[in-house]
Amino acid sequence: MESTVAILLRKRKFSDTSLIVSWCTESLGCIQTVAKGARRAKSPFAGKLDLFFEAEIQIARSRRSDLHTLTEVVLRNPFGGIRKNYLRTQTAAYFVELIEICTERDHREPELFALLSRAFGYLDANDPNLRAVTHFETELARIAGVHDAKKLQADPAFALGNLFGKLPLSRTPLLKTLGAAANRP
The missing domain is CATH 2.40.50.140 (Nucleic acid-binding proteins)
Incomplete structure (x- = not known):
């Protein structure tokens, strides 16, 4: 056990x-x-x-x-705040999909758990924004060893997509929704 x-x-x-x-x-x-x-x-x-x-x-x-x-x-x-609105749930689901694409089963990576726990803690208390999603992608790319923010100015999601062959299909609708939310007064 x-x-x-x-x-x-x-x-x-x-x-x-x-x-x-x-x-x-x-x-x-x-x-x-x-x-x-x-x-x-x-x-x-x-x-x-x-x-x-x-x-x-x-x-x-x-x-x-x-x-x-x-x-x-x-x-x-229970991270109950994530269920308070659709956008928080959508963002949490995107983070889960991204982790599932970028990790292998039974591969121990405590930093990955810490990143997801921090992200869910943030979503539990706050509405998501583009900056939060970009931060999650950047940290995941760093953990995966494909992105160094100091050396590369490239999009971390692009680096993850290149390494793993795809990104979650839910990414584009999420970014559109977050972009529209950011443009509202």
Whole structure:
């Protein structure tokens, strides 16, 4: 059994009673877990597995695959402010998509977890803007080793797109919405 702090990135149906849950963790990297029985009404996971939640999780590592078993969840921060408006949720979802594209499973990178946690903390209390999105992209590019702001004046998103072959499709609509919001009086 291993314990770590994690942020829930994505969840999907695995069976009639179970979910597959993707996490960005502090000490294990981005991992996937199966939450057995999580869809049952009286599940011990009830109310603890929602998008963008930060929790202390305990897992049993699988020896045969990269799908581990989730055994315990203790909610630490639901980041409720992210759900207050669509733009905050849209920005958080873009950050999650970007992390999923730019990381490999089970690759330990504590700086990545810290970046996502800071970003969600910001979105929990503030509406997003272009500067916040650019900062996230710049820091992610720096962590990935493809962007040095002092040496390069290039767009960090361009560097990430070149390295990983794509950027999330949600980026363009998000930037348009943020640009329109910035131009409003």
